[in-house]
Amino acid sequence: MNIQRAGFVGLGLMGAPMAANLVLKGWAVTAWNRSPGALDYLRQLGGSGADSVVQLRDEPVIVFMLPDLAYIEEAASGLLESWKSAPPAAGTAVVVMSSVSPTSVKAFGQRVREASSGHAVVVDAPVSGGTNGAIDGTLAIMAGADHEADFRRLLPLFEAMGTTVRLLGPLGAGSLAKACNQLVVGTTTAALAEAAELAERSGVDVAALYEVLSGGLAGSRVLDQVGPRMARKDYTPTGPAKFMHKDLSFVVESADTAGSAAPMARAGVELYAELKRQGLGDQDLAVVRQTISNLSRMGAVSAAEGTSS
Secondary structure (H helix, E strand, O other): OOOOEEEEEOOOOOHHHHHHHHHHOOOEEEEEOOOHHHHHHHHHHOOEEOOOHHHHOOOOEEEEOOOOHHHHHHHHHHHHHHHHHOOOOOOEEEEEOOOOOHHHHHHHHHHHHHHOOOOEEEEEOOEEOHHHHHHHOOEEEEEEOOOHHHHHHHHHHHHOOEEEEEEEEOOOHHHHHHHHHHHHHHHHHHHHHHHHHHHHHOOOOHHHHHHHHHOOOOOOHHHHHHHHHHHHOOOOOOOEOHHHHHHHHHHHHHHHHHOOOOHHHHHHHHHHHHHHHOOOOOOEHHHHHHHHHHHHHHHHHHHHHHHHO
C-alpha cells in the first residue's frame, strides 16, 4: 500500500465523513453509493465516483461501510465474480468497517479468499464514535486480521479516520469488540432512558439530574453525548436506533458460541425490538426514552383497566 489509494462503498451518515477524511488526508478515493447524489460532496473534495462496485476491483483496498453483512455481500457479489475470472493483485484488502456478526464475517472472509484465488484478504474493522467521531476523524477502530502484517499495511488508512486503532485478534475479533462496545452503549442508553422517565414522572428535572450524574460514578461518554439529546427529547438521527437491535443480537450470538451468560444483552434485544415495533427505529438512539415512555403509558393504561374491572 505504498500508493494511498482506496475504494469506498457506502456513503451514509458514517461512511460519507469517513471517506471525506481519507480524501482530506491525501488518499485517492473512488467511491460507490446506492444513491449517486451522496457522491457530489466527495467529488468536490477531490474524490471520484464509480458506477458500480466492480469498477473498484483493482483498488489495493476496498472499504465497505454498509448497514449489515447482507448488504455488503449483495454489493460485493459482482466484484467477487470479477475476481473469479481475473484475480486481483496479491495483498488486496477488503475492509469491513460496519457492525456485523463476528461469526458471519469469518465466512465472508473465506468466500473472498476463494473468489480471489487467495489474493484478497478480509479485515474487519468496525468503528465507534458516532457521526461526530466520523466527521472529526477521531473514531475508535477495532480490527480483526488473520495476519498482523495485513493490519500493519492498513494502519495509514485507519489512522486517517481514527485516533484509537487496535488489532484485537484474528478476523472476527474486531466485530466481537464492537459487539461488546454496543452492549455497553445500548444498555447504558437504556438505563439513562429509564432514569429520565422515572425522574420526570416524579417531578425531577431531567437535565439537572444528568448534570449531577455526570459528576459522579454514573458519568460516562454515553451520558455526555446521548444525555443532552435525551433530556431535550431531540431524536434527530445521528444513526438509526434500529441498528442497536441488530448489534445486541450479535452479542447474544457470540455469547451463546462462547458459553457466556448475557442477561443484559438479552434484555436489550427485547427492548430495542420493542422500539422497532413502536415505529421508532429510524430515529436517533436517544429515542429509546420514548420507547420507555410509551411502555410506561401502556402500563398505566393496563393498571387502570385492571382497577376498573
